[in-house]
Amino acid sequence: MIVSVPGALLLFIVVVALLRQGYVRGGSALACAAFGFCLASTGIAPAITALLHSVAQFTSLH
Secondary structure: OOOOHHHHHHHHHHHHHHHHHOOOOHHHHHHHHHHHHHHHOOOOHHHHHHHHHHHHHHHHHO
């Protein structure tokens, strides 16, 4: 799945906001990012991609 630049920028802003508010610490954010990269190389990646596409379609309709 290719994430568009606005989508990646939005996620970056959310992560920065969570870090600044203290809800997420730097180590936790790095661990989640590393987990995401590892998860993307597994067999479940197509299912996650399909789920994200479905959610995006649903939210764009409402």
